Amino acid sequence: MLVIDTEQTRGALSFEQAIPALREAFAQGAHVPARHVHAIESGGAHGTSLIMPAWNERGYFGVKVINIFPENTRQSLPGLHATYNLYSARSGVPLAQVDGDIVTVFRTAGAAALGASYLARPDAAVLLIVGSGRIAGLLAQAMRAVRPIRKVLVWNLRPAGAQALAEELRVQGYDAAATEDLEAAVRQADIVSCATLSTVPLVHGAWLQPGTHLDLIGSFKPDMIETDTACFDGTSVYVDTDEAPTKAGDLLAAFQAGVLRREDLRGTLADLVSGKAPGRRDAREITVFKAVGSALEDLTLAALVYENRGGASPADRTV
Structure with a gap:
């Protein structure tokens, strides 16, 4: 499994590639179950955690966990934090862990x-x-x-x-x-x-x-x-x-x-x-x-990052 850090994720994305990739993804569609939404409360702090799965016919399956804490701005912290795990939808093999924050801002x-x-x-x-x-x-x-x-x-x-x-x-x-x-x-x-x-x-x-x-x-x-x-x-x-x-x-x-x-x-x-x-x-x-x-957007850009960083698509993998 590739571990693609913040700078590598950022360097693998551009809007010249991302927007056409999103256009193609919306044209082709994907399986996007309803997101799981959880209210988080701890020590007086309140936030929301979303769990967003999706998979497509290209053979990718991914899950994003994104945490939104609006009051973070009072501590000079970003209000959103996310992780993204990418898998083969044909074998379940983990392919990459991608910086979910970068994927989220670029896809949005x-x-x-x-x-x-x-x-x-x-x-x-x-x-x-x-x-x-x-x-x-x-x-x-x-x-x-x-x-x-x-x-x-x-x-x-x-x-x-x-x-x-x-x-x-x-x-x-x-x-x-x-x-x-x-x-x-x-x-x-x-x-x-x-x-x-x-x-x-x-x-x-x-x-x-x-x-x-x-x-x-x-x-x-x-x-x-x-x-x-x-x-x-x-x-x-x-x-x-x-x-x-x-x-x-x-x-x-x-x-x-x-x-x-x-x-x-x-x-x-x-x-x-x-x-x-x-x-x-x-x-x-x-x-x-x-x-x-939409989790379709996250999946699309996580796969783009993975391939731009040298990963083989599920269609080309033997496992």
Whole structure:
């Protein structure tokens, strides 16, 4: 079994490879059982642990364990930590242990960009990142892989986090700036990408301008929410998988408020990739993409890391 550490995992991934790999994976499909969700409490600390298995016809089987502790930010720790084990789905032989944190952030940002490749305007140039964590830190790279991003704005509940991410992006060559005026930033953005663990609305529908693409990839539980319900009123709403309408607090709140019905959802990533869903229809349409993440994405990128690090695919192995 290969042990692929943090730096090796990071070095084996790029959005130029990851986004096409995700597109192909959603086209081909995989076996993705419902995730196991466990509430963790110890010594007054509270978190959530997700166990996410998946396997595909290419012969890969993988399991991710991801732990989410939102209060970690008070200790200057990341809110998410994950491990990933990859196996042969044809023999059960362990193939690799891959850094789950890196896989998670790349697959989340990559899936957001895959959605934007169908839903954001072709000329989308101004990106607003809401959040400043590890996933937020990759969104500019991911979105630039599919759209001509020329300016990046960053807002965070803690302004120091936004300033730090903006500086990091400037070092990478982006025209980036931190902002403390979220409403003004939303009003001028072509793509608004939210990657937070918020439990209260941050982005308001009244701020969204015609032609905006709203990308929501942070919340993944019923009690987590990044927008008000007006963001779903009269907009074109897509989800990553059929699991999103049962788990995402943003969608559940919109259903309860009566501004969105489940049958109003225009499609999933698989529908967009296959052409079953049309994607953006005109330049003034406001599109929304709500993702809660899929084990298919983790499996796809873990296998990509494994093969890029010299591992033989299950189809080529003798055991």
